[in-house]
Amino acid sequence: RLLLNHPVAELIAVTSRQFAGKTLAEVFPRFAGRTKAGQLRFSDSKPEKISSAAEFIFLALPHGVSSGVAKVFLDKGLRVIDLSADFRLRDPAIYKEFYGDDHLAPELLKEAVYGLAERYRTQIADARLVACPGCYPTSILLPLLPLVREKVVLTNSIVINSLSGVSGAGRKVEADYLFAECNESARPYGIPKHRHLSEIEQALTAEAGEEVKVQFVPHLVPMNRGIISTMVMDVAADVDESEIEAVYKESYKKDPFVRLLGNSALPDTKNVAGTNFIDMSWRMDPRTDRLILTSAIDNLVKGTSGQAIQCLNLMCGYPETAGLW
Numbered sequence: 466r467l468l469l470n471h472p473v474a475e476l477i478a479v480t481s482r483q484f485a486g487k488t489l490a491e492v493f494p495r496f497a498g499r500t501k502a503g504q505l506r507f508s509d510s511k512p513e514k515i516s517s518a519a520e521f522i523f524l525a526l527p528h529g530v531s532s533g534v535a536k537v538f539l540d541k542g543l544r545v546i547d548l549s550a551d552f553r554l555r556d557p558a559i560y561k562e563f564y565g566d567d568h569l570a571p572e573l574l575k576e577a578v579y580g581l582a583e584r585y586r587t588q589i590a591d592a593r594l595v596a597c598p599g600c601y602p603t604s605i606l607l608p609l610l611p612l613v614r615e616k617v618v619l620t621n622s623i624v625i626n627s628l629s630g631v632s633g634a635g636r637k638v639e640a641d642y643l644f645a646e647c648n649e650s651a652r653p654y655g656i657p658k659h660r661h662l663s664e665i666e667q668a669l670t671a672e673a674g675e676e677v678k679v680q681f682v683p684h685l686v687p688m689n690r691g692i693i694s695t696m697v698m699d700v701a702a703d704v705d706e707s708e709i710e711a712v713y714k715e716s717y718k719k720d721p722f723v724r725l726l727g728n729s730a731l732p733d734t735k736n737v738a739g740t741n742f743i744d745m746s747w748r749m750d751p752r753t754d755r756l757i758l759t760s761a762i763d764n765l766v767k768g769t770s771g772q773a774i775q776c777l778n779l780m781c782g783y784p785e786t787a788g789l790w
Contacts, residue, residue: 471788477518480510516541532569544593546773552577552596553664563663580776583720590779600768601661604694608745608758611716613672622699623679630688633764651686691734696758706749732761741771741789
């Protein structure tokens with residue numbers, strides 16, 4: 466949807482073994498009546514055929530598969546934006562610990578740029594391999610990174626609870642994600658070591674300059690899309706709400722997709738659904754002297770596809786907002 470509406474980028478191929486030969490409109494009827502969607506057919510993913518026409522490749526493949534495919538396209542001179550977890554972690558040992566398998570292209574891990582545009586904008590622009598962040602980490606790192614960098618919070622006190630819609634699990638048929646299993650029910654999962662924890666701690670450690678460990682508890686809730694994250698932590702001595710606000714305003718003054726709600730409102734997933742925005746708020750609790758951060762994103766846009774296109778825009782020198790308003 467986003468690429469078809471992009472003012473500059475041209476979608477020249479979509480691949481699928483399951484839907485090979487069918488048009489976009491046949492598989493996704495919402496695109497019926499649109500010329501591009503009617504003409505563009507799913508094809509196999511032979512690199513030779515795609516690389517002769519494309520300049521950029523988006524990989525939306527399972528973890529463990531993407532790394533092998535990315536190397537093939539990179540060797541052919543294309544630039545790759547990977548939506549899996551295969552290039553998010555720097556250490557292949559940590560990748561194996563959290564994902565269970567040896568990495569297929571460990572030599573590329575140090576080259577890959579983490580695709581959090583608001584933090585790594587300059588590096589993304591020059592990259593040939595971008596690893597898009599996970600949806601949970603996006604909702605967590607954007608509120609936390611400026612505070613960790615400025616040392617206004619105590620990193621050993623951070624507790625994170627996140628709630629995600631069912632589409633966060635991907636488009637697959639499994640019993641846990643059937644309507645009857647998810648509807649009218651909410652449940653935690655991935656405790657105490659969800660895969661995204663490795664990615665969150667890696668980014669926070671790099672920002673803090675020392676090892677950071679956090680408590681992270683994700684939950685599945687019965688909605689189609691969206692993530693709400695709530696983070697609670699202690700602050701450094703004499704830090705107050707005005708200092709938190711000053712850090713955020715300075716950090717995100719040039720970021721078009723970060724909306725700072727401050728202490729005037731709280732995030733709501735309905736306000737970010739279908740958009741590339743993150744809404745963030747903060748409160749100091751005078752009873753406990755603890756800071757409460759909250760954020761909301763659309764896990765399918767800012768958490769995945771929109772963020773990937775934001776990276777494409779940076780890599781091509783387009784306006785960062787192109788195709789994302």
